[in-house]
Amino acid sequence: MAQVSLEGIRKVYPNGFKAVKSTSFTIQDGEFVVLVGPSGCGKSTLLRMIAGLEDITEGTLKIGDRVVNNVDPADRDIAMVFQNYALYPHMTVRKNIGYGLKNRGTPASEIAAKVEDAAKMLNLTEYLDRKPAQLSGGQRQRVAMGRAVVRDPALFLFDEPLSNLDAKLRNQMRIEIKALQRRLGTTAVYVTHDQVEAMTMADRIIVLNAGQIEQIGTPTEIYHNPASTFVASFMGAPPMNLIEAEVADQQVRINGYDGLMPAPGSYAGPVTMGIRPEDVELDEQGSVTFRVDILEELGAHRLLHGAIADQPFTVMVNKDHDVQTGETRVTLKPDALRLFDAETGKVL
Amino acid sequence: MADTTLETPAVTHRPRRIRWETVGDHVVLILGSLLMILPPLLALTTASHDAVTIHREGLQLTIGDDLGKNFHAAMLEKGGFTQTVDGTLMLMNSFILGIGFAVGKIIISMMAAYAIVYFRLRFATLAFWMIFTTLLLPLEVRILPSYEAIQKLGLTNTYTGLIVPLIASATGTFFFRQFFMSVPEELAEAARIDGAGPWKFFIDILVPLSRTMIAAIFIIMFVFGWNQYLWPTLITTDESFFTLVRGIKQIVLSYTDSQIPEHGQALALAIVAMIPPVAIVIFFQNWFVKGLTESDK
Amino acid sequence: MKRAGFDNIWLPVALLLPQLMIIGIFFYWPAGWALQSSFFLQDPFGFGSTFVGADNYTSLMGNDQYKRIAWFTVVFSILVTFFSLAIALLLAVKADKVLRGAKTYRTLLMWVYAIAPPVAGFLGILFFDQSTGPMTKFFQMFGWDFKLGVDYNATATAMIIVSVWKQIPVNFIFFLSGLQSIPRSVREAAMIDNRSATGRFWQVTFPLLAPTAFFLLIINITYALFDTFGIIDALMKGEPGNNPMTLVYKVYLDGFRGNDLGGSSAQSVILMVLVLILTVFQFRLVERRIHYT
Numbered sequence: 042m043a044q045v046s047l048e049g050i051r052k053v054y055p056n057g058f059k060a061v062k063s064t065s066f067t068i069q070d071g072e073f074v075v076l077v078g079p080s081g082c083g084k085s086t087l088l089r090m091i092a093g094l095e096d097i098t099e100g101t102l103k104i105g106d107r108v109v110n111n112v113d114p115a116d117r118d119i120a121m122v123f124q125n126y127a128l129y130p131h132m133t134v135r136k137n138i139g140y141g142l143k144n145r146g147t148p149a150s151e152i153a154a155k156v157e158d159a160a161k162m163l164n165l166t167e168y169l170d171r172k173p174a175q176l177s178g179g180q181r182q183r184v185a186m187g188r189a190v191v192r193d194p195a196l197f198l199f200d201e202p203l204s205n206l207d208a209k210l211r212n213q214m215r216i217e218i219k220a221l222q223r224r225l226g227t228t229a230v231y232v233t234h235d236q237v238e239a240m241t242m243a244d245r246i247i248v249l250n251a252g253q254i255e256q257i258g259t260p261t262e263i264y265h266n267p268a269s270t271f272v273a274s275f276m277g278a279p280p281m282n283l284i285e286a287e288v289a290d291q292q293v294r295i296n297g298y299d300g301l302m303p304a305p306g307s308y309a310g311p312v313t314m315g316i317r318p319e320d321v322e323l324d325e326q327g328s329v330t331f332r333v334d335i336l337e338e339l340g341a342h343r344l345l346h347g348a349i350a351d352q353p354f355t356v357m358v359n360k361d362h363d364v365q366t367g368e369t370r371v372t373l374k375p376d377a378l379r380l381f382d383a384e385t386g387k388v389l
Numbered sequence: 390m391a392d393t394t395l396e397t398p399a400v401t402h403r404p405r406r407i408r409w410e411t412v413g414d415h416v417v418l419i420l421g422s423l424l425m426i427l428p429p430l431l432a433l434t435t436a437s438h439d440a441v442t443i444h445r446e447g448l449q450l451t452i453g454d455d456l457g458k459n460f461h462a463a464m465l466e467k468g469g470f471t472q473t474v475d476g477t478l479m480l481m482n483s484f485i486l487g488i489g490f491a492v493g494k495i496i497i498s499m500m501a502a503y504a505i506v507y508f509r510l511r512f513a514t515l516a517f518w519m520i521f522t523t524l525l526l527p528l529e530v531r532i533l534p535s536y537e538a539i540q541k542l543g544l545t546n547t548y549t550g551l552i553v554p555l556i557a558s559a560t561g562t563f564f565f566r567q568f569f570m571s572v573p574e575e576l577a578e579a580a581r582i583d584g585a586g587p588w589k590f591f592i593d594i595l596v597p598l599s600r601t602m603i604a605a606i607f608i609i610m611f612v613f614g615w616n617q618y619l620w621p622t623l624i625t626t627d628e629s630f631f632t633l634v635r636g637i638k639q640i641v642l643s644y645t646d647s648q649i650p651e652h653g654q655a656l657a658l659a660i661v662a663m664i665p666p667v668a669i670v671i672f673f674q675n676w677f678v679k680g681l682t683e684s685d686k
Numbered sequence: 687m688k689r690a691g692f693d694n695i696w697l698p699v700a701l702l703l704p705q706l707m708i709i710g711i712f713f714y715w716p717a718g719w720a721l722q723s724s725f726f727l728q729d730p731f732g733f734g735s736t737f738v739g740a741d742n743y744t745s746l747m748g749n750d751q752y753k754r755i756a757w758f759t760v761v762f763s764i765l766v767t768f769f770s771l772a773i774a775l776l777l778a779v780k781a782d783k784v785l786r787g788a789k790t791y792r793t794l795l796m797w798v799y800a801i802a803p804p805v806a807g808f809l810g811i812l813f814f815d816q817s818t819g820p821m822t823k824f825f826q827m828f829g830w831d832f833k834l835g836v837d838y839n840a841t842a843t844a845m846i847i848v849s850v851w852k853q854i855p856v857n858f859i860f861f862l863s864g865l866q867s868i869p870r871s872v873r874e875a876a877m878i879d880n881r882s883a884t885g886r887f888w889q890v891t892f893p894l895l896a897p898t899a900f901f902l903l904i905i906n907i908t909y910a911l912f913d914t915f916g917i918i919d920a921l922m923k924g925e926p927g928n929n930p931m932t933l934v935y936k937v938y939l940d941g942f943r944g945n946d947l948g949g950s951s952a953q954s955v956i957l958m959v960l961v962l963i964l965t966v967f968q969f970r971l972v973e974r975r976i977h978y979t
Binding site: 410421424426446497507509523525527529531534554556559562634663674681682 | 695712783791854856924947965
Binding site: 114 | 575576578580583584597
């Protein structure tokens with residue numbers, strides 16, 4: 042068990058590509074941190090640097106109290122679960138799980154006992170003598186987990202471990218992984234491009250974009266108070282509505298629309314205004330006209346896609362609302378309004 | 390009624406037309422198969438006759454009485470110009486060449502391919518090109534200088550001189566390189582995290598993973614080595630180093646120089662020379678085809 | 687190279703050393719030596735050599751016999767390549783089509799791969815035997831007095847037939863695996879779009895096989911140039927005088943029988959250049975092959 046700290050970590054590839062720009066953060070002991078971002082944002086590179094599979098160009102990486110920049114992956118006391126599981130295809134499940142222990146010179150009897158324990162924990166006992174090719178996707182995923190768990194490392198690293206599973210299994214494994222990590226209390230870093238995984242599993246989320254941290258925070262913080270338009274549009278499904286507006290005299294006016302709303306704060310000038318689709322209410326007396334083009338049925342909710350003053354806009358309503366396409370009036374909850382700098386996209 | 394009479398011919402006509410086409414396909418295939426099978430088969434049946442019959446009548450379709458006698462003579466009686474070599478010795482030499490070549494090539498090229506693919510090495514690119522240039526020039530093209538080299542090293546009439554120069558081409562290395570590149574990256578990474586060093590990864594993971602590839606390459610290389618003719622002809626002048634394929638012409642010539650050529654024995658020897666490579670290709674057909682088509686050479 | 691390679695230095699060097707040593711001693715040294723000695727005239731009694739510049743090359747170019755052998759090599763390669771490819775393609779298409787006995791046919795049509803060229807040549811001697819050979823009798827039916835090893839054209843014909851026979855299996859295997867790798871859905875789409883089986887073959891199947899065919903073209907030319915040595919040597923029956931031969935056989939003959947080291951080396955160098963051209967061509971095609979898939 043350990044805390045992990047990164048100080049000014051950078052990664053520049055030999056071809057000059059800056060995969061990760063100077064990055065610093067600390068992961069607390071026992072914490073489950075999710076690195077999330079679109080593909081190419083540097084999240085996998087960051088994880089691989091923590092694992093020791095990728096050299097660190099600059100900066101200091103500590104696991105526990107030890108600087109591990111130049112420590113071999115095998116000696117960092119970590120375990121990693123890969124996207125394609127990377128099981129050794131010619132070894133049985135038992136040997137796959139025990140291979141790391143064997144290389145560390147653990148006595149055979151101890152390996153056997155630990156493998157049995159790990160298998161029991163992951164419901165793999167009856168598959169111990171099978172080869173990976175004879176297992177289903179979910180079972181392989183569990184073996185990969187078993188290989189990580191059995192060594193009782195200080196740190197778990199997950200590299201998009203669920204992306205090869207179908208939706209149903211993914212939901213189930215999400216819960217299992219989280220529960221397992223809770224039980225073992227091992228620090229975990231989890232990389233994904235799926236914001237649902239990030240929201241549901243993380244103690245804290247780190248949102249990355251173009252090699253830089255956009256925001257660090259709990260899922261609630263990230264969701265309700267996104268630090269930038271990037272975070273606002275990346276996290277949450279459907280994403281936050283972002284429309285161009287103007288602030289003057291503590292009043293917001295949506296571009297191309299003449300209605301006014303009270304603005305939070307005291308900024309003046311062009312802004313990007315953000316509001317979550319569920320923070321908009323249908324209201325006959327509402328101050329804003331919303332044109333509904335398409336109704337999307339989600340069961341418990343309905344999504345209304347359309348536009349306000351010709352800017353795309355989505356509203357989420359409860360299933361009991363009966364809505365027709367065409368013009369309607371809405372109210373935007375004042376305390377849910379977020380304003381971003383129109384130029385930089387940073388929150389104001 | 391009218392409907393059914395109209396439809397019936399169409400229904401019965403269709404399968405019949407398809408059947409004729411299939412029959413045609415089979416005829417072509419059977420003719421092709423006969424073309425491939427008949428010559429060696431005739432060799433076998435002819436080898437069962439005595440020398441006089443073969444000399445007078447040529448190839449025989451029937452099975453005669455002398456099969457055992459001819460094989461016995463071919464395998465155990467000393468032949469050649471110096472009367473020092475028999476079929477058994479040549480068979481053994483063929484196995485030494487075939488297996489020695491295949492095993493040597495697999496070991497050396499796997500090691501080289503591993504070094505090239507899995508290590509961050511400054512001169513890896515240079516080594517790569519040095520090795521792959523050898524793909525350009527088959528041994529036949531540089532046969533004379535290669536022979537000179539062997540002679541200067543005093544390796545004529547040795548197994549080393551026979552086998553090692555044949556290994557000096559990159560076909561195996563190229564093949565294993567292709568295969569190693571197709572192994573998922575994460576496997577090596579997982580092994581590193583599991584505490585396996587480069588040597589352990591090679592022995593514990595990569596070699597077992599390559600088992601079918603090794604088998605496929607072994608078959609191709611064994612057949613290739615077994616069937617070598619030009620190189621052994623140059624390197625081995627001492628008949629005790631003759632392989633079957635290298636010796637067969639010499640033996641045939643010495644048989645045919647006599648009054649009544651011993652074609653029966655020569656054929657028996659030819660058949661012995663065919664059996665091992667043919668057997669390995671037939672029994673391990675799937676591996677063989679896989680190795681051949683995936684190595685592209 | 688892999689993303690995360692090992693950083694060790696001595697292990698890869700040790701792993702590479704055997705291969706590098708072997709190619710150094712048995713490839714680079716001989717190849718360089720051939721290049722060098724092609725510019726020298728070797729004394730026939732082994733008393734040193736004199737530098738003659740490009741004389742060995744120019745005398746080759748002016749040599750009628752050499753030109754005739756080069757011409758035969760070209761004709762021989764074209765005929766062997768064409769017939770073995772055509773027959774193998776026909777057989778592969780049929781073998782790919784039939785359902786019953788497909789595996790047996792495959793075995794029967796490929797096993798000859800394992801027969802050594804000189805052994806095939808020896809079988810050829812018996813089939814083309816002057817007095818008893820069945821093929822000889824076949825040609826005599828057309829009024830051709832077929833004399834293997836005596837008549838230039840007869841020997842050439844026998845060489846071509848045996849070489850084609852020996853090469854059919856390789857081509858068959860590649861064509862069949864090429865056919866089998868054409869996706870089922872593509873064939874089904876073609877079935878819906880085109881009624882005629884012949885039309886489907888030339889418009890859909892054959893273009894998809896083209897990369898395989900190009901690749902085989904190179905393989906077959908290489909085979910005809912080099913790997914037929916054993917067949918040619920056997921069918922010549924030890925009488926190189928008035929019989930046809932390929933360029934490689936000539937290198938062997940001059941270098942090992944005629945002791946003309948300089949001339950033989952010059953011939954080797956010419957062959958090397960020829961192979962280099964073929965290989966460059968082949969690499970181009972391989973690149974295209976990757977494009978296709």
